[in-house]
Amino acid sequence: MxxxxxxxxxxxxxxxxxxxxxxxxxxxxxxxxxxxxxxxxxxxxxxxxxxxxxxxxxxxxxxxxxxxxxxxxxxxxxxxxxxxxxxxxxxxxxxxxxxxxxxxxxxxxxxxxxxxxxxxxxxxxxxxxxxxxxxxxxxxxxxxxxxxxxxxxxxxxxxxxxxxxxxxxxxxxxxxxxxxxxxxxxxxxxxxxxxxxxxxxxxxxxxxxxxxxxxxxxxxxxxxxxxxxxxxxxxxxxxxxxxxxxxxxxxxxxxxxxxxxxxxxxxxxxxxxxxxEYERKGIALNNLCTGCGYCLHCPKDIEIPKFMDAYNEKLLGNKLIDRLKFHWHIPASQAEECIACGKCERLCTQHLPIIERLKEIAQHA
Ligand code: SF4
Ligand code: SF4
CATH class of the missing domain: 3.20.20.100 (NADP-dependent oxidoreductase domain)
Incomplete structure (x- = not known):
C-alpha cells in the first residue's frame, strides 16, 4: 500500500x-x-x-x-x-x-x-x-x-x-x-x-x-x-x-x-x-461537458456546467433528470430561463450545443 x-x-x-x-x-x-x-x-x-x-x-x-x-x-x-x-x-x-x-x-x-x-x-x-x-x-x-x-x-x-x-x-x-x-x-x-x-x-x-x-x-x-x-x-x-x-x-x-x-x-x-497530460488525451471526451466552467457568467444566472453535467448522464445512458434532482438539487425549470444569447456557446471549450441541450432539459420541467 x-x-x-x-x-x-x-x-x-x-x-x-x-x-x-x-x-x-x-x-x-x-x-x-x-x-x-x-x-x-x-x-x-x-x-x-x-x-x-x-x-x-x-x-x-x-x-x-x-x-x-x-x-x-x-x-x-x-x-x-x-x-x-x-x-x-x-x-x-x-x-x-x-x-x-x-x-x-x-x-x-x-x-x-x-x-x-x-x-x-x-x-x-x-x-x-x-x-x-x-x-x-x-x-x-x-x-x-x-x-x-x-x-x-x-x-x-x-x-x-x-x-x-x-x-x-x-x-x-x-x-x-x-x-x-x-x-x-x-x-x-x-x-x-x-x-x-x-x-x-x-x-x-x-x-x-x-x-x-x-x-x-x-x-x-x-x-x-x-x-x-x-x-x-x-x-x-x-x-x-x-x-x-x-x-x-x-x-x-x-x-x-x-x-x-x-x-x-x-x-x-x-x-x-x-x-x-490529461487534456491532451481528453479529446476522447468529445461531446461531454468537462466542467471547465468557462461558460459561467450567464446573464440569466443559469448554472450551465451543472446542467451540462446532467446532460452527460444522458449521453452515457443514464437519467439526466435524476442527476439534476438528486445530485445538484436544481429544478429543470431553470433551463427555461435561457434567452439564447449565445454567450456560453461562444465560450464553451467543448463547443457544445448548450442552448439546444437546455431546451431539451426544459422539457423535463
Ligand atoms: S445562451 Fe442561455 S444559457 Fe447561454 S449564456 Fe445565454 S442565456 Fe445563459
Ligand atoms: S464551457 Fe462547455 S465544457 Fe466547459 S463547463 Fe461550460 S458547457 Fe461544460
Whole structure:
C-alpha cells in the first residue's frame, strides 16, 4: 500500500480509503452484519488504514458494521471518520442534539474518538454558512474534549466556492467529489486546500458508476498500462500530489484487491501536470461537458456546467433528470430561463450545443 501524509498532521494514511457505504445489501437484509464487517478486516490486512462512514449509509448499519471490525484492531492502526449536518439532526439543532448524535456514532463505531468529523454535504455557500454559524462551535467543543481529532467538511461546491470555505482556516481537511470526468470543476479549491496544508479526501472517483459502466468511453485512461479502466480511474485521482486519500466503496474482496493494485508503485504528480497530460488525451471526451466552467457568467444566472453535467448522464445512458434532482438539487425549470444569447456557446471549450441541450432539459420541467 502507498501512504501519504494527511495535510499538516503527522498522520500517515493509505492512498486508498474504504468508503463504508457499499456493504452487501443482501447480507444486511439477512442481518448478517458480521459477514459485512469481514471486508473491513480484509481491507485493513491489505494496508488500508482509512475508513469513512456516516449515519444512514447502508440502511443506517454502516457505522455499526464498521465498528464491529474496528473494535478487533489496535486503535492506532487505523483512522475513522463520520459525518453530521442539520439534516442528520432532523433540522432541530441544539448542542445537546449534536452531542447525542456524536455519542451514537462513537458507540456504534466502538471508539472513544473520531479522527475526522465532517460537516456533511455542503451543497452551496448559503447552506454552508447556515451550518457553520449553527454548528461549528459544537465541533470545537467536541474537539476540545478529545471526542474528535480533526474538524473537516464535505462538499459538492465548485472550486471558487470551496476557496471561500478554505479561507476561513476552520478545517483541517475536506472531502470532495473528484474524478476523470469532472476534474475541471474543483481545481482551484484543491490548490487552495493543499496550500493551506489541509488533507484532501476524494469521494466518487469512479464518477458514480459512470466510468465502470462505460469502459469504452474511458479506455484511454488505462492506455499503456496493465490496469483495468476502473483501476486506471482510481489511479488517476490517487496520483495527484495534492490528493491525500481516494475513497472507494467496496462490496467484495475483489473490489479491495482492484483498488490496492490501482496504487501499486504510485507516482505522485502535481495536479497541473496531470491536468495538462490529461487534456491532451481528453479529446476522447468529445461531446461531454468537462466542467471547465468557462461558460459561467450567464446573464440569466443559469448554472450551465451543472446542467451540462446532467446532460452527460444522458449521453452515457443514464437519467439526466435524476442527476439534476438528486445530485445538484436544481429544478429543470431553470433551463427555461435561457434567452439564447449565445454567450456560453461562444465560450464553451467543448463547443457544445448548450442552448439546444437546455431546451431539451426544459422539457423535463
Ligand atoms: S445562451 Fe442561455 S444559457 Fe447561454 S449564456 Fe445565454 S442565456 Fe445563459
Ligand atoms: S464551457 Fe462547455 S465544457 Fe466547459 S463547463 Fe461550460 S458547457 Fe461544460
Amino acid at each position: 502507498y501512504y501519504k501524509q494527511y495535510g499538516n498532521t503527522d498522520m500517515k494514511v493509505s492512498a486508498i480509503g474504504m468508503g463504508c457505504m457499499r456493504y452487501n445489501n443482501d447480507d444486511i437484509n439477512a442481518g448478517n452484519l458480521e459477514k459485512c464487517s469481514e471486508l473491513v478486516l480484509y481491507a485493513h490486512e491489505k494496508g488500508i488504514n482509512f475508513f469513512d462512514t456516516a449515519p444512514f449509509y447502508c440502511q443506517d448499519k454502516s457505522e455499526e458494521i464498521t465498528g464491529m471490525a474496528l473494535s478487533q484492531l489496535p486503535r492506532d492502526s487505523y483512522y475513522v471518520s463520520s459525518k453530521v449536518n442539520l439534516g442528520t439532526l432532523n433540522n432541530k439543532f441544539s448542542p445537546d442534539e449534536f452531542r447525542r448524535r456524536l455519542e451514537t456514532t462513537l458507540s456504534r463505531l466502538k471508539v472513544d474518538y473520531l479522527d475526522f468529523y465532517y460537516l456533511w454535504c455542503m451543497l452551496d455557500l448559503k447552506s454552508f454558512q447556515k451550518h457553520f454559524d449553527t454548528m461549528y462551535s459544537s465541533f470545537e467543543k467536541a474537539k476540545e474534549e478529545g471526542l474528535i481529532r480533526n474538524i473537516t467538511f464535505s462538499s459538492h461546491m465548485q472550486g471558487n466556492d470551496l476557496e471561500e470555505v478554505i479561507k476561513l482556516d476552520a478545517f483541517q481537511g475536506m472531502l470532495i467529489g473528484y474524478n476523470a470526468l469532472n476534474y475541471r470543476f474543483r481545481q482551484s479549491g484543491i490548490a487552495a486546500a493543499y496550500k493551506k496544508g489541509m488533507g484532501i479526501v476524494v469521494m466518487n472517483p469512479l464518477g458514480g458508476g459512470l466510468i465502470p459502466n462505460n469502459p469504452d468511453v474511458f479506455s484511454y485512461l488505462s492506455e499503456g498500462t496493465d490496469l483495468t479502466t476502473v483501476q486506471a480511474a482510481l489511479r488517476f485521482v490517487a496520483s495527484h500530489k495534492e490528493i491525500t486519500v481516494t475513497l472507494n466503496g467496496f462490496s467484495t474482496k475483489d473490489h479491495v484487491d482492484d483498488a490496492v493494485k490501482a496504487v501499486e508503485n504510485l507516482e505522485e504528480k502535481p495536479a497541473a501536470q496531470i491536468y495538462e
